[in-house]
Amino acid sequence: MKKYLLSIFICFITLAGYSQKGSIRGFIMDKETGLPVAFANVYLLENLKGDVTDEKGLYNIDKIEDGKYTLVVSY
Numbered sequence: 001m002k003k004y005l006l007s008i009f010i011c012f013i014t015l016a017g018y019s020q021k022g023s024i025r026g027f028i029m030d031k032e033t034g035l036p037v038a039f040a041n042v043y044l045l046e047n048l049k050g051d052v053t054d055e056k057g058l059y060n061i062d063k064i065e066d067g068k069y070t071l072v073v074s075y
Contacts, residue, residue, distance in 0.1 A: 021062075021064060021065065022064050022066065023060060023061060023062045023063070024044075024064060024071070025060045025061075026042070026058070026059055027056075027058055027059075028040050028042065028053050028059065028073060036053070036055070036056050036058075037053060037057050037075055038053060038055045038057060039052055039054075039075075040052070040053045040057075040059075040073055041072075041074045041075070042059045042061070042072070042073050043071075043072055044061065044064070044071060045070040045071075045072050046067075046069050047069075049063070
């Protein structure tokens with residue numbers, strides 16, 4: 001019985017750690033041409049976490065704490 005309780009406890013601790021973080025995903029495109037912007041820098045001003053867009057203009061910033069952020073894009 002103790003093994004089962006320990007296993008359940010470990011699962012809840014693990015899930016609680018993951019549930020406190022989020023992610024921001026998006027797509028960057030040129031306003032004039034409508035084409036994706038490849039290799040642009042995208043980051044959060046408050047904590048400097050970021051990503052670089054891929055060839056299709058997609059980015060994904062993981063493991064973000066709950067809150068308000070300013071998203072900055074530079075190319």
